[in-house]
Ligand SMILES: Nc1ncnc2c1ncn2[C@@H]1O[C@H](COP(=O)(O)OP(=O)(O)OP(=O)(O)O)[C@@H](O)[C@H]1O
């Protein structure tokens with residue numbers, strides 16, 4: 001144990017995963033004086049240059065995980081795909097880990113996550129369990145859809161391991177083949193909009209919610225590439241989104257910051273899609289646009305500090321900077337200076353050494369006085385900024 005900064009606060013915070021979320025966790029909260037220990041398999045991980053101590057190792061390797069815990073006073077994670085068994089043992093031995101590895105296990109399995117949340121009364125699309133085509137001789141799926149009152153189109157989601165839309169498949173008709181993995185099948189929601197709320201919950205159970213935002217997904221690759229804050233929805237939808245998001249995080253007894261993804265149905269109902277147990281892409285705008293960023297808030301929540309104010313300073317839009325469809329190799333950002341010359345534009349580059357098609361390389365946040373202004377500037381930025389590779 002290191003000497004605490006103040007009171008019983010930790011000095012060194014361990015972060016499992018060294019991607020862009022880890023990088024932003026560090027640069028948004030190091031002003032509070034903490035030190036950071038990062039574990040990642042990639043020797044060029046985004047967060048590595050900012051860490052006080054870097055451990056190279058697999059997020060599934062008990063030895064590497066224990067090493068991270070030894071070097072830090074408290075730990076968190078920035079990715080869901082990690083070994084929970086070692087972390088559970090550490091938690092049982094009195095180590096402080098937030099959010100709890102038990103909560104992470106619930107979230108890692110989409111079926112378990114949905115079961116826990118639906119039991120708590122969180123509204124969501126109807127779903128049922130599907131164990132794989134090998135275990136589906138005949139028309140089990142047909143009878144399952146009938147007994148659950150669900151019909152095509154359906155959405156098949158693998159229970160484990162999905163991210164950025166991988167592991168999610170829309171089945172338009174019985175002619176669309178099922179994937180042979182343990183999964184859930186849920187009703188397809190012809191949503192008006194996808195919304196998200198970042199919810200912070202501290203160790204005493206206090207919560208702080210960020211503005212409801214609109215997420216816009218690019219149909220080519222199913223990655224959310226634009227986030228608009230605040231969402232253009234009536235106040236009853238905002239209030240319902242807050243109610244559903246808070247209910248979900250409270251049901252999980254989450255400590256930290258959570259990204260709650262929601263659907264706004266064509267009838268105006270708010271349904272939960274899923275919960276991410278960490279800062280979320282839909283909350284990157286908070287770095288410039290809110291009084292406390294989601295990243296500082298996460299560190300505040302897990303270390304026992306008071307939660308910060310979440311007020312939106314100005315309307316904002318966030319654009320993900322994805323690698324161009326033909327980019328491969330050393331990244332090159334076209335239009336960098338020109339984009340930065342536009343007032344209210346902030347560019348974040350994640351320092352990745354290699355660009356690939358649609359890889360998240362950074363993001364841009366644009367603040368303005370009105371939603372119309374930020375939408376206009378976003379169009380301008382989209383025409384200017386491109387992440388290509390040096391070779392193309
Ligand atoms: N039931 C549904 N009805 C309609 N569209 C859906 C449904 N479920 C998921 N989708 C679409 O697929 C996207 C990805 O689904 P989901 O969030 O469950 O997967 P994921 O792989 O965990 O994605 P990510 O890592 O991007 O959050 C959703 O954001 C939404 O656009």
Ligand SMILES: [Mg+2]
Nearest residue numbers: 165261273274
């Ligand atoms: Mg999702």
